Amino acid sequence: MGIIKAAKVVFDYLKYSEEGQEPEVNRAIDGVDLDIAEGQFIAILGHNGSGKSTLAKHMNALLVPTEGTLWVDSLDTAEDDDVWKIRQKAGMVFQNPDNQIIGTVVEEDVGFGPENIGVPTDEIWQRVEDALTKTGMISYRKHSPNKLSGGQKQRVAIAGVVAMKPKCIILDEPTAMLDPNGRKEVLAAVRELNEKEGVTVILITHYMEEVILADKVYVMDSGRIVMQGTPREIFSQVDTLKKYRLDVPQVTLLADELKKAGVDIPSGILTIEELVNALCQSN
Amino acid sequence: MLRDITIGQYYPAKSVLHRLDPRVKFVGTLVYIISLFIFNSWIGYLISALFLAVMVKISTVPLKFIVKGLKAIVVLLLISMFFNAIFTPGHVVFQVWIIKITEEGLILAAKIGIRLILLIIGASLMTLTTTPNQLTDGLERLMKPLNKIHVPVHEIAMLMSIALRFIPILMEETDKIMKAQIARGADFESGNLIRKVKNMVPLLVPLFISAFRRANDLAMAMEARCYHGGDGRTQMKPLIYKKRDAAAYAVLALYLAIAIAMRVIGI
Numbered sequence: 001m002g003i004i005k006a007a008k009v010v011f012d013y014l015k016y017s018e019e020g021q022e023p024e025v026n027r028a029i030d031g032v033d034l035d036i037a038e039g040q041f042i043a044i045l046g047h048n049g050s051g052k053s054t055l056a057k058h059m060n061a062l063l064v065p066t067e068g069t070l071w072v073d074s075l076d077t078a079e080d081d082d083v084w085k086i087r088q089k090a091g092m093v094f095q096n097p098d099n100q101i102i103g104t105v106v107e108e109d110v111g112f113g114p115e116n117i118g119v120p121t122d123e124i125w126q127r128v129e130d131a132l133t134k135t136g137m138i139s140y141r142k143h144s145p146n147k148l149s150g151g152q153k154q155r156v157a158i159a160g161v162v163a164m165k166p167k168c169i170i171l172d173e174p175t176a177m178l179d180p181n182g183r184k185e186v187l188a189a190v191r192e193l194n195e196k197e198g199v200t201v202i203l204i205t206h207y208m209e210e211v212i213l214a215d216k217v218y219v220m221d222s223g224r225i226v227m228q229g230t231p232r233e234i235f236s237q238v239d240t241l242k243k244y245r246l247d248v249p250q251v252t253l254l255a256d257e258l259k260k261a262g263v264d265i266p267s268g269i270l271t272i273e274e275l276v277n278a279l280c281q282s283n
Numbered sequence: 284m285l286r287d288i289t290i291g292q293y294y295p296a297k298s299v300l301h302r303l304d305p306r307v308k309f310v311g312t313l314v315y316i317i318s319l320f321i322f323n324s325w326i327g328y329l330i331s332a333l334f335l336a337v338m339v340k341i342s343t344v345p346l347k348f349i350v351k352g353l354k355a356i357v358v359l360l361l362i363s364m365f366f367n368a369i370f371t372p373g374h375v376v377f378q379v380w381i382i383k384i385t386e387e388g389l390i391l392a393a394k395i396g397i398r399l400i401l402l403i404i405g406a407s408l409m410t411l412t413t414t415p416n417q418l419t420d421g422l423e424r425l426m427k428p429l430n431k432i433h434v435p436v437h438e439i440a441m442l443m444s445i446a447l448r449f450i451p452i453l454m455e456e457t458d459k460i461m462k463a464q465i466a467r468g469a470d471f472e473s474g475n476l477i478r479k480v481k482n483m484v485p486l487l488v489p490l491f492i493s494a495f496r497r498a499n500d501l502a503m504a505m506e507a508r509c510y511h512g513g514d515g516r517t518q519m520k521p522l523i524y525k526k527r528d529a530a531a532y533a534v535l536a537l538y539l540a541i542a543i544a545m546r547v548i549g550i
Binding site: 057060062084087088091092094096098099100101102103104105107108111112113114115116117118119120121124125128142143144146160161164 | 293295414415416444445447448451452497500501503504505506507508509510511515516517518519520521
């Protein structure tokens with residue numbers, strides 16, 4: 001069993017109207033099966049309303065499946081007693097950097113998680129220092145989060161999760177509110193955690209460029225997983241992706257159009273260098 | 284305009300005042316406020332103003348920063364001074380229609396003004412030199428005995444620290460919404476008071492909605508980071524009294540003693 005495993009997970013949102021009528025059922029997740037191995041970099045793609053954020057909240061036991069079961073490191077998220085253990089193992093970073101920073105000084109915010117799980121004072125300091133170093137924010141430790149840029153705030157949020165020593169980090173569209181530079185910063189920090197610390201990363205996003213380096217990509221649409229595979233496998237199916245209202249990276253799109261026009265290049269090209277090489281070789 | 288409010292904002296520096304135990308600073312602020320009401324003479328006010336001036340100097344917080352905070356209360360200050368000036372009976376200095384301005388009223392208004400200004404500066408000096416987290420930690424420790432009578436001390440402290448953290452964010456948001464509404468033709472400046480209040484509606488509704496949304500997000504983020512109340516929680520910066528805290532208490536005691544003594548002998 002991998003670090004996160006889902007079996008036939010279903011989740012219904014209930015929408016109550018005013019006069020005590022039968023609630024309206026809104027199915028956000030519809031029979032999702034997942035098995036994520038430890039140490040992997042996983043990306044979950046999907047357009048707005050595809051259920052990807054809802055799925056993310058399940059991995060942290062913020063939501064519990066209506067039907068089916070989800071295990072985090074072999075713990076069932078539906079068990080009330082294990083909820084804090086699960087949240088310590090699977091840390092979560094949210095979209096809006098302002099709304100997830102609790103402390104008024106960077107280091108205090110990073111220390112918030114360890115404080116909650118009852119880590120002794122000396123060790124909290126060590127963990128905070130460690131987490132801030134790993135995310136490259138150590139020089140800002142005494143700063144007020146209000147004065148940081150979006151990318152920096154998000155790195156603080158990641159450090160806050162890292163300080164809890166999770167096995168797995170779930171990032172729910174962490175770059176959606178950032179500028180291109182901030183996006184790069186955050187992704188670099190995440191990738192480094194994955195490569196150097198072996199933390200499992202689950203990146204939820206709708207930016208295709210961010211998933212190129214993932215080990216495995218899942219594509220979600222109306223609550224189901226509709227595609228899965230390596231980024232190359234996924235991006236070679238440009239037309240299917242378009243059907244799910246997802247944009248492929250521009251290079252991939254160009255390569256695909258060239259291929260359709262009869263140029264002899266392989267499918268699923270992800271980077272500019274690859275396309276250049278392929279074009280040079282095709283002559 | 285809204286950014287001028289400095290209460291609840293932290294000014295990072297490395298002064299002695301910054302490093303003092305928050306409990307000392309909290310008690311100190313209380314003592315200072317009490318002293319302002321004990322002092323009843325010009326000399327008394329001079330002493331309290333001097334005391335505050337020394338504290339500001341020690342804190343290394345730029346004076347500009349502190350004075351900026353006063354702008355926000357100018358209206359309140361003027362109103363309370365005005366009413367004190369006209370409603371105090373006594374020797375009439377001059378009279379316009381039925382409004383009589385008396386000598387006693389003017390003196391009282393001046394005293395109220397001084398008290399209010401010193402009070403606001405004193406209180407904002409505490410928040411400027413103490414991070415909200417420290418402040419609430421301090422409060423939590425000071426109020427701990429109340430836990431025995433089932434007062435949710437930790438929860439109250441957490442609530443306050445979050446409120447304080449979100450003040451600047453909501454201020455910024457208000458500014459932003461205000462500009463957005465002005466760009467759409469909203470008018471916050473003209474008209475009489477009732478009109479002005481009515482004009483605030485398009486500002487307050489989006490602000491409230493966004494505040495609720497933030498609260499929702501934040502609650503989720505806190506839960507995701509294992510927050511489950513004060514039980515079993517450790518502290519990154521536990522409060523331990525040091526020598527300088529004892530010294531600070533001594534200074535405070537001396538100051539309060541002077542205030543009481545002066546009141547008793549009637550200076």
